[in-house]
Amino acid sequence: MALQRISARNARFQQWQAQLTNRTKRQRAGEFLIQGVRPISQAAERGWPIRTLIFDAGRPLTRWAAALLQEVPAEKVAMAPELLAELGGKDEGVPELVAVAGMPPDDLARIPVGPAFLGVAFDRPTSPGNIGTIVRSADSFGADGLVVTGHAADVYDPKSVRASTGSLFALPVVRAPGHREVETWLARARAAGRPVTVVGTDERGEADIAHFDLTGPVLLAVGNETAGLSAGWRELCDALVRIPMTGTASSLNAANAASIVLYEAARQRAAKTG
Secondary structure: OOOEEEOOOOHHHHHHHHHHHOHHHHHHHOEEEEEOHHHHHHHHHOOOOEEEEEEEOOOOOOHHHHHHHHHOOOEEEEEOHHHHHHHHOOOOOOOOEEEEEEOOOOOHHHOOOOOOOEEEEEEOOOOHHHHHHHHHHHHHOOOOEEEEEOOOOOOOOHHHHHHOOOHHHOOOEEEEOOHHHHHHHHHHHHHOOOOOEEEEEOOOOOEEHHHOOOOOOEEEEEOEOOOEOOHHHHHHOOEEEEOOOOOOOOOOOHHHHHHHHHHHHHHHHHHHHO
């Protein structure tokens, strides 16, 4: 494939620029931008469908960038540095490389449900940064996947992708319209002999997380940052657990709460197998 060069604000540049801020444009194109060395490296290593690699036409390439451009079977675009700076989303300078990747299908079958299943559902998150943080925590503590449900911030928003620090490309993340689709998915798992306990987080939960068994197949449900879990999700939950708090704060950030419960699940599982 011939090398392309972009030195003006042509239609392709404007399309990529729009994808940084416009969710509809991202969804219509079925692609999103990846910024940063680690996220781009993770996407390449994990075999994500990278469609285009855009690099700075105004400076020599590092060994990292040169290797990616040689090894990844994607379109290569040399871009004027002042334009690439706009796609890089950084105030401190021009990135060396920005990648454009295709979105995987929003199919819950992408998340495997096995005997030691640990998953997370995030109901109607409003902050893309919180989505990325939960993706990072879920990956860190050995979860099998994340489901984002309802009218929510976009998983592929640049803030979410950056906050995941590359974990988005290691952990299956699926968007679903609501809890009913998750319920159907869990029903299929149950019918196949893989029942999953749905555990919701709530400051008024009936059990302390340290006293609730999280060693079996579990889906942790985390609610919207302001409103918490919806009525539908509460009905779907088999139990509601709380995180003990002794300070003056009335609640925890949703991503922080999810990280604490994921850690507790990992701790319990390690203690059981150890």
